[in-house]
Amino acid sequence: MGDIFKVFNMMAWFPENVSTFGAELDNLFGVIYYLSVVIFFLTFGIMGYFLIKYRHKEGRKGYNYHGNNIVELTWTILPTILFAGLGLYTDSAWAETKYSHKVPVADVEILVLGKQFGWYAMYPGADGKFGRNAYTDRSARHLMSTTNPFGIDSTDEAGMDDFVTENQFKIPVNSNVVVRGSSIDVLHSFFLPHMRVKQDVIPGLWMKIWFNAFKTGNYELACAELCGGGHYSMRAEYEILSKSGYDKWLDQKNSDVKQLRMMSAGTTEPAPIVEESHPASH
Amino acid sequence: MSETSVVTPDSGTMDVGHHDHHELPWYRKYLFSTDHKVIAKQFMIAALFFMFVGGAFALFIRWQLAYPGKPIPVIGSILPASWVTEPMSGVITPEFFTQLLTMHGSVMIFLVIIPLAAGMFGNFCIPLMIGTDDMALPRLNMWSFWLVPPAGLIMMAGFYTETGYAAAGWTSYPPLSALTGLPVFTISGQTLWLIALFMIGFSSIMGAVNYVTTIMNKRAKGMKLFDMPLTVWALFITAIIITLGTPVLAAALTMLFMDNFLHTSFFLPDSLVTSSHYAGGGQPVLWQHIFWFYSHPAVYIMILPLMGVVSDVLATFSRKPIYGYKAMVFALSGIAFLGFIVWGHHMFQSGMNPLLGTTFVLSTIVIAVPSSIKVFNWLGTLWRGDIRFTSAMLSGLAFVSMFIIGGLSGVFMASAAVDIFIHDTYFIVAHIHYVLFGGSLFGIFAGIYYWFPKMYGRMLNETWGRRHLFWTFIAFNCTFFPMHVLGLAGHMRRIYDPNVYDFLKGLSGLNEFITISAIVLGFAQLILVANIFHSLIWGKKAGRNPWNANTLEWAAPEHPGHGNFDTDITVYRGPYEFCVEGRELDYWPQWEPGESISVHHHTIAVSKEESENKVFGAH
Ligand code: HEM
Ligand SMILES: [Cu+2]
Ligand SMILES: [Cu+2]
Numbered sequence: 012m013g014d015i016f017k018v019f020n021m022m023a024w025f026p027e028n029v030s031t032f033g034a035e036l037d038n039l040f041g042v043i044y045y046l047s048v049v050i051f052f053l054t055f056g057i058m059g060y061f062l063i064k065y066r067h068k069e070g071r072k073g074y075n076y077h078g079n080n081i082v083e084l085t086w087t088i089l090p091t092i093l094f095a096g097l098g099l100y101t102d103s104a105w106a107e108t109k110y111s112h113k114v115p116v117a118d119v120e121i122l123v124l125g126k127q128f129g130w131y132a133m134y135p136g137a138d139g140k141f142g143r144n145a146y147t148d149r150s151a152r153h154l155m156s157t158t159n160p161f162g163i164d165s166t167d168e169a170g171m172d173d174f175v176t177e178n179q180f181k182i183p184v185n186s187n188v189v190v191r192g193s194s195i196d197v198l199h200s201f202f203l204p205h206m207r208v209k210q211d212v213i214p215g216l217w218m219k220i221w222f223n224a225f226k227t228g229n230y231e232l233a234c235a236e237l238c239g240g241g242h243y244s245m246r247a248e249y250e251i252l253s254k255s256g257y258d259k260w261l262d263q264k265n266s267d268v269k270q271l272r273m274m275s276a277g278t279t280e281p282a283p284i285v286e287e288s289h290p291a292s293h
Numbered sequence: 294m295s296e297t298s299v300v301t302p303d304s305g306t307m308d309v310g311h312h313d314h315h316e317l318p319w320y321r322k323y324l325f326s327t328d329h330k331v332i333a334k335q336f337m338i339a340a341l342f343f344m345f346v347g348g349a350f351a352l353f354i355r356w357q358l359a360y361p362g363k364p365i366p367v368i369g370s371i372l373p374a375s376w377v378t379e380p381m382s383g384v385i386t387p388e389f390f391t392q393l394l395t396m397h398g399s400v401m402i403f404l405v406i407i408p409l410a411a412g413m414f415g416n417f418c419i420p421l422m423i424g425t426d427d428m429a430l431p432r433l434n435m436w437s438f439w440l441v442p443p444a445g446l447i448m449m450a451g452f453y454t455e456t457g458y459a460a461a462g463w464t465s466y467p468p469l470s471a472l473t474g475l476p477v478f479t480i481s482g483q484t485l486w487l488i489a490l491f492m493i494g495f496s497s498i499m500g501a502v503n504y505v506t507t508i509m510n511k512r513a514k515g516m517k518l519f520d521m522p523l524t525v526w527a528l529f530i531t532a533i534i535i536t537l538g539t540p541v542l543a544a545a546l547t548m549l550f551m552d553n554f555l556h557t558s559f560f561l562p563d564s565l566v567t568s569s570h571y572a573g574g575g576q577p578v579l580w581q582h583i584f585w586f587y588s589h590p591a592v593y594i595m596i597l598p599l600m601g602v603v604s605d606v607l608a609t610f611s612r613k614p615i616y617g618y619k620a621m622v623f624a625l626s627g628i629a630f631l632g633f634i635v636w637g638h639h640m641f642q643s644g645m646n647p648l649l650g651t652t653f654v655l656s657t658i659v660i661a662v663p664s665s666i667k668v669f670n671w672l673g674t675l676w677r678g679d680i681r682f683t684s685a686m687l688s689g690l691a692f693v694s695m696f697i698i699g700g701l702s703g704v705f706m707a708s709a710a711v712d713i714f715i716h717d718t719y720f721i722v723a724h725i726h727y728v729l730f731g732g733s734l735f736g737i738f739a740g741i742y743y744w745f746p747k748m749y750g751r752m753l754n755e756t757w758g759r760r761h762l763f764w765t766f767i768a769f770n771c772t773f774f775p776m777h778v779l780g781l782a783g784h785m786r787r788i789y790d791p792n793v794y795d796f797l798k799g800l801s802g803l804n805e806f807i808t809i810s811a812i813v814l815g816f817a818q819l820i821l822v823a824n825i826f827h828s829l830i831w832g833k834k835a836g837r838n839p840w841n842a843n844t845l846e847w848a849a850p851e852h853p854g855h856g857n858f859d860t861d862i863t864v865y866r867g868p869y870e871f872c873v874e875g876r877e878l879d880y881w882p883q884w885e886p887g888e889s890i891s892v893h894h895h896t897i898a899v900s901k902e903e904s905e906n907k908v909f910g911a912h
Contacts, residue, residue: 024781026796040711047701054668054697061675066682072879073612073872074677077894083620086669090662097708098658102651104710109647145564152564160566195566197469198577200642200717204783204796209713211643213577214468215562218644231796235717235785237462238469240388243788
């Protein structure tokens with residue numbers, strides 16, 4: 012029995028929230044939910060009452076009445092105010108999370124690419140700057156290939172320390188993470204359920220996505236846009252690290268990259284994939 | 294109308310006026326008939342057939358979600374090898390799963406709901422309810438039906454292509470739908486899907502042009518526009534939406550067809566790593582704009598006719614005038630107009646400029662207003678009624694109540710901020726089904742229970758009708774309400790196996806419950822089919838006007854033949870004069886002569902002299 016009521020306690024079903032703006036979004040859902048519950052009981056109550064009270068009985072006669080303009084006007088204006096108010100009320104949260112001029116200054120910048128069926132993430136490396144690639148320079152898009160999905164121009168010094176992870180990424184806690192998302196094939200959707208983030212990524216465009224986690228831990232990235240048979244398996248993991256843990260990881264990666272670069276000196280290899288996992292294939 | 298009597302196409306029991314003197318060969322009577330009633334029945338039979346096909350697809354989907362990796366019972370071992378992971382394993386592949394969900398959506402929307410809502414009711418109701426013998430353009434009408442079965446077959450023929458059925462969802466977003474991986478000029482399931490949809494769109498347009506022409510030109514003597522029943526109004530407005538919207542879909546389909554079949558790049562950008570032989574330079578999001586510019590109005594194509602049907606059913610069985618008849622007409626028009634400026638609410642997370650998101654929030658939220666006006670007027674219609682709980686009425690009430698829930702879930706998604714989390718989750722799936730199954734399909738049931746007597750001259754069995762509706766209503770809610778919850782937990786739609794994700798691990802019980810309910814829901818529909826067949830043969834004779842209703846179709850003979858009416862029809866009043874003061878009977882058909890006056894929104898019957906002397910000071 013308790014289980015049945017749990018189904019109606021909608022707010023309890025949200026996955027844990029780790030995002031700074033997540034609580035606000037969840038609360039907006041709650042506002043509409045409680046409003047809906049009121050409207051639901053009101054309309055269903057009235058309907059139930061009428062159905063019982065005015066059910067056919069011997070001698071009962073319908074009331075020939077065609078309606079009343081004042082009543083009509085009332086139930087036009089009231090919902091208009093209510094719904095329009097609701098729309099305006101929720102708009103600031105929308106602006107804050109999605110408007111591109113509201114995206115905060117990035118503490119960490121990552122490029123993310125969706126592919127059938129997985130995710131790449133690219134970090135700017137030790138210099139904190141991306142080299143020439145399909146994101147920083149549109150004309151580098153022709154360099155994109157299955158082995159070099161980000162279209163990295165390997166002749167650019169600034170890009171020598173950029174590195175790529177596959178099906179996982181790491182971010183620091185309490186930092187503004189700005190992700191530029193795109194795709195190498197079809198549409199995907201960058202969905203971080205615990206971060207209350209969802210943004211379709213489109214081949215040929217770079218979407219600006221941001222979030223800020225207030226808690227460390229391991230969470231999941233899913234694809235929310237049908238992208239083919241393997242859509243369901245487009246799972247990746249991300250870890251929210253403490254600031255020092257994140258720095259340590261970055262240092263580790265940076266030296267890994269240096270080493271890899273040294274070994275392949277002179278060749279024109281794209282950014283090495285330094286870490287990958289296939290969490291979906293179990 | 295002449296009094297020549299001929300054997301009528303499908304009854305033989307009733308003789309009605311007819312201009313043709315020679316008998317038609319059988320295939321002109323039953324197959325290539327131009328009689329609007331025969332065409333309506335053809336739409337009904339074809340669509341009910343496709344409903345079972347689409348339903349079977351849905352049960353496959355549900356089985357996989359509740360029991361991922363377990364073989365499908367009973368028929369698992371006889372499934373074609375290309376559908377299953379290993380021969381005879383009975384476990385469907387992820388690729389086939391995406392084909393299933395694509396075909397389920399496409400079949401239900403384009404081959405079931407639209408043909409029933411617009412095709413069947415449009416054809417059956419319009420000429421009868423405006424008191425005329427047939428459509429203005431009967432031959433066009435015939436072709437509007439005869440494009441549908443071939444379109445259905447073409448869509449199904451996707452099975453025989455190399456890639457199987459179309460697999461990009463009913464919304465078919467490119468690049469996925471454009472990139473088949475096949476050489477140029479090679480037909481894929483997606484190509485066939487595009488061709489089929491094009492044909493269905495063509496059929497819709499032919500029907501719609503006909504509806505508008507017929508309503509504008511062929512109303513019975515005395516029938517003003519505001520004497521038309523709401524069913525006719527709704528179909529009229531729907532037809533206008535179709536004529537304005539469907540050509541846009543045709544344009545989109547043509548472009549996608551070229552991308553898919555001729556390898557052009559309308560929707561393909563130039564950095565597709567895995568498909569680099571395309572010229573590129575296109576824009577994938579463009580498809581979404583054009584598609585939703587049609588498909589949002591299309592969701593109203595799927596529900597407006599049923600709003601009309603339910604209004605008529607509610608008025609008849611409450612024995613009351615519809616509350617706010619003109620407000621209802623204005624609300625329908627408002628929905629139709631606003632429907633064309635809200636498409637972006639499907640694209641909040643698509644990468645469209647978020648500033649546009651804000652605009653579309655406002656327009657979308659505003660469209661909830663005419664929807665609520667309709668609900669309030671339906672409730673007002675029940676108020677102080679004399680309510681008869683027939684099967685038709687019960688379906689109508691189910692429509693109203695489920696539409697309330699579907700409309701409310703719409704408000705969540707209409708807020709772009711709230712939509713971030715629930716977009717592309719099961720919350721959307723719940724919404725769709727509350728409006729399209731809970732709404733449209735219950736409305737269709739209402740219409741079938743209501744007009745079956747006029748279609749076939751026999752009553753449907755009321756007891757079995759109630760059983761059908763009871764089980765459908767319970768199973769429907771058990772199937773679709775929990776989907777809101779899945780969505781809130783973050784369960785993405787269109788995924789093959791939720792168990793891949795840790796955050797979805799706790800939901801398998803709910804998924805199982807939904808699947809069991811869905812199976813019950815599917816089987817409950819057999820009651821309707823059995824009832825239809827049983828009543829066709831053994832049903833009680835209906836008589837002319839079994840529900841004591843007011844609208845003109847009930848003036849026609851028990852089982853009207855070609856030409857419909859056996860008397861001259863003149864319209865004397867609006868369609869909803871129930872329980873008029875000064876009358877013995879609790880209804881007052883539109884075709885019955887008699888004078889009345891209107892005092893403070895009440896209608897009062899008066900004698901001729903009284904009305905001439907204006908003794909009541911009518912205004
Ligand atoms: C109060 C009125 C309504 C509002 C505010 C509303 C709002 C919305 C919104 C915002 C979406 C997009 C959600 C998303 O993808 O994130 C949506 C989806 C949808 N709505 Fe409604 N809706 C309403 C009524 C209806 C009605 C009456 C129908 C059909 C009869 C309908 C059919 C659909 C369908 C089929 C989809 C899903 C399309 C897909 O597959 O993505 N809606 N609705
Ligand atoms: Cu995907
Ligand atoms: Cu819409």
